[in-house]
Amino acid sequence: MSHPCIICVAITGSLPTKADNPAVPISISEQVESTHESFEAGASIAHCHVRDDEGKPTSDPEHFARLKEGIERHCPGMIVQLSTGGRSGAGQARGGMLPLKPDMASLSVGSNNFPTRVYENPPDLVDWLASEMLRNDVKPEIEAFDLSHVIQAAIMQRDGRLKGPLYVQFVMGVKNAMPADERILDIYIETLKRYAPDATWCAAGIGAAQLVVNEWAIAKGGHTRAGLEDNVRLDRTTLAPSNAALVKRAVAICERYDRPVADWKTARRMLGLRMPDL
Numbered sequence: 023m024s025h026p027c028i029i030c031v032a033i034t035g036s037l038p039t040k041a042d043n044p045a046v047p048i049s050i051s052e053q054v055e056s057t058h059e060s061f062e063a064g065a066s067i068a069h070c071h072v073r074d075d076e077g078k079p080t081s082d083p084e085h086f087a088r089l090k091e092g093i094e095r096h097c098p099g100m101i102v103q104l105s106t107g108g109r110s111g112a113g114q115a116r117g118g119m120l121p122l123k124p125d126m127a128s129l130s131v132g133s134n135n136f137p138t139r140v141y142e143n144p145p146d147l148v149d150w151l152a153s154e155m156l157r158n159d160v161k162p163e164i165e166a167f168d169l170s171h172v173i174q175a176a177i178m179q180r181d182g183r184l185k186g187p188l189y190v191q192f193v194m195g196v197k198n199a200m201p202a203d204e205r206i207l208d209i210y211i212e213t214l215k216r217y218a219p220d221a222t223w224c225a226a227g228i229g230a231a232q233l234v235v236n237e238w239a240i241a242k243g244g245h246t247r248a249g250l251e252d253n254v255r256l257d258r259t260t261l262a263p264s265n266a267a268l269v270k271r272a273v274a275i276c277e278r279y280d281r282p283v284a285d286w287k288t289a290r291r292m293l294g295l296r297m298p299d300l
């Protein structure tokens with residue numbers, strides 16, 4: 023049997039609303055409940071954004087603290103990964119939650135275009151976020167929207183700005199950035215292995231590409247991400263009923279490819295994360 027596959031659930035994100043799909047969890051209690059269902063379905067990492075009382079994205083550490091506490095209480099052992107993404111704040115506000123010492127946090131190491139804006143990650147901000155992750159012992163998940171981000175992460179590991187081994191998420195299918203293209207994924211994997219041989223990787227597809235990217239990642243021995251942040255549909259005409267439904271779809275692909283789904287202990291061991299006292 024091949025090595026276990028870690029499934030990450032991206033529960034909310036910054037963009038989806040109840041108008042897109044009523045199942046998108048917005049309040050902290052909805053987020054905790056949706057994460058719990060996804061945990062039971064097989065997800066071992068929760069990738070988290072938070073919203074303010076009006077449902078708008080925020081980087082408010084107090085919201086992140088409540089979500090982190092809720093997940094730790096209701097999903098014991100699950101890996102909590104907080105987003106430092108640029109849609110929910112600006113500048114150093116993006117890293118204001120890192121002193122909460124979550125298991126992991128997302129980290130973008132370069133800029134690119136998003137559908138309607140520039141996703142700005144200037145070098146000084148990237149270095150500051152990376153230093154805060156080192157200081158708080160938070161493992162970064164490198165969000166690679168471009169091949170240059172893979173190489174930059176490896177350079178940062180080599181010069182000590184990031185602690186290895188790297189865990190890199192290839193995000194494919196964001197409009198105006200890299201498309202979901204299997205040969206590009208192969209180039210990402212090959213480049214990562216060449217520049218950072220001890221690294222592991224995960225892949226996420228946006229929108230309709232979620233399913234095919236889940237399948238490529240699982241077939242190629244990587245880890246994968248599902249959830250309503252990236253995609254609110256099961257197919258062209260059917261809304262996904264829950265985050266858990268999208269996780270179950272990834273679990274079914276793992277079964278087809280003879281990949282056991284990593285439980286939280288296995289996932290923590292594979293990622294070199296601390297084991298919580300439960």
Ligand SMILES: [Zn+2]
Pocket residue numbers: 032035036069071105107251
């Ligand atoms: Zn995110």
